[in-house]
Amino acid sequence: MGLWRRIYLPAILKGLSITLRHVFRRKVTLEYPEVLPPVPRGSRGTHRLNKDELGRERCVACFLCATVCPSRCITIVAEEAPAEWPDRDKRPRVFDIDMLRCIFCGYCEEACPCDAIELTPKFYPVGTRREEFVWTKERLLSN
Amino acid sequence: MAFVEELNEFVYTTRIGRLVDWARKNSLWPMPFGTACCAIEFMATAASKYDLARFGAEVLRFSPRQSDLLIVAGRVSIKMMPVLIRIYEQMPEPKWVISMGACASSGGVFDTYTLVQGIDQFIPVDVYVPGCPPRPENLIDGIIRVQRRIETGESPASALGPLRAEQRCTENRRSPWAPLDPRVPHALPPATPGL
Ligand code: SF4
Ligand code: SF4
Ligand code: SF4
Numbered sequence: 001m002g003l004w005r006r007i008y009l010p011a012i013l014k015g016l017s018i019t020l021r022h023v024f025r026r027k028v029t030l031e032y033p034e035v036l037p038p039v040p041r042g043s044r045g046t047h048r049l050n051k052d053e054l055g056r057e058r059c060v061a062c063f064l065c066a067t068v069c070p071s072r073c074i075t076i077v078a079e080e081a082p083a084e085w086p087d088r089d090k091r092p093r094v095f096d097i098d099m100l101r102c103i104f105c106g107y108c109e110e111a112c113p114c115d116a117i118e119l120t121p122k123f124y125p126v127g128t129r130r131e132e133f134v135w136t137k138e139r140l141l142s143n
Numbered sequence: 144m145a146f147v148e149e150l151n152e153f154v155y156t157t158r159i160g161r162l163v164d165w166a167r168k169n170s171l172w173p174m175p176f177g178t179a180c181c182a183i184e185f186m187a188t189a190a191s192k193y194d195l196a197r198f199g200a201e202v203l204r205f206s207p208r209q210s211d212l213l214i215v216a217g218r219v220s221i222k223m224m225p226v227l228i229r230i231y232e233q234m235p236e237p238k239w240v241i242s243m244g245a246c247a248s249s250g251g252v253f254d255t256y257t258l259v260q261g262i263d264q265f266i267p268v269d270v271y272v273p274g275c276p277p278r279p280e281n282l283i284d285g286i287i288r289v290q291r292r293i294e295t296g297e298s299p300a301s302a303l304g305p306l307r308a309e310q311r312c313t314e315n316r317r318s319p320w321a322p323l324d325p326r327v328p329h330a331l332p333p334a335t336p337g338l
Contacts, residue, residue: 029197071251123278
């Protein structure tokens with residue numbers, strides 16, 4: 001190494017010039033907690049159980065979503081639908097999703113024959129206890 | 144006493160602990176324990192677009208002795224767990240733990256014989272960040288949650304001692320159609336009256 005290379009000045013100046021160039025470039029940092037970044041199309045977040053025109057849940061407790069779910073985080077307990085609902089035999093008594101185990105793959109949405117379950121683009125909130133992440137039917141219906 | 148009253152007029156008293164907490168909160172040094180894909184998302188969070196430096200948490204230390212926030216990002220296998228416990232024990236108190244992603248928090252899709260079904264069975268976890276992988280926004284939320292925990296003087300999970308059995312989520316929720324696994328309790332939740 002010659003003296004010119006040994007004093008490292010050219011390398012330092014080159015590095016500093018890159019830094020200087022980036023100072024005047026467009027800023028890329030998102031101010032996240034203050035400004036919400038745009039959610040990409042098709043983004044998959046927390047689940048929602050849809051309701052039909054009469055305000056009943058669309059789900060007929062067919063267990064297809066629970067069967068296809070790769071992380072097996074959906075717990076459904078079926079019961080007989082009330083007599084005044086002639087279009088279906090069953091409805092879910094319990095419909096729990098463990099959001100901590102869910103990988104938001106969207107297979108449940110694809111499998112559902114009744115469009116009853118859907119993934120919204122909403123973020124899933126962080127939490128401090130595992131029990132917080134088990135979303136019950138009421139919470140899923142109102143999401 | 145009169146002197147003290149006089150002093151009170153121009154001296155504000157506060158707890159030094161508040162100042163320490165404020166300093167701690169704004170200078171979390173994370174120790175990334177990245178074993179899988181979640182670590183990639185953690186890198187994205189630390190990079191310029193999301194920029195953890197805005198929260199004072201950009202000094203990633205790969206030595207547990209210099210850090211106070213353990214971010215477990217990724218799958219932790221049963222063979223890896225002693226290493227993680229060792230790293231956790233080497234961190235100086237007070238320390239906080241973020242369990243990032245479905246795998247670290249609960250095992251996620253990998254309900255297999257090799258994988259720890261949630262690191263909280265072995266080390267106390269302060270904040271869970273769900274998702275596979277969590278978006279950087281979610282991880283930032285998690286870090287803000289840790290900061291709030293420090294700010295409000297909530298003791299870190301590490302100070303609460305070993306976990307009690309009922310604090311862990313012992314019930315491994317699975318579909319009733321899943322093949323029965325003798326390791327996992329399969330009791331379904333009790334019937335809710337009036338539903
Ligand atoms: S998104 Fe995927 S992992 Fe989550 S409940 Fe649906 S099928 Fe299961
Ligand atoms: S949500 Fe859809 S797939 Fe799942 S049980 Fe209900 S109807 Fe069946
Ligand atoms: S939660 Fe998903 S992204 Fe994170 S380590 Fe597990 S499989 Fe990878």
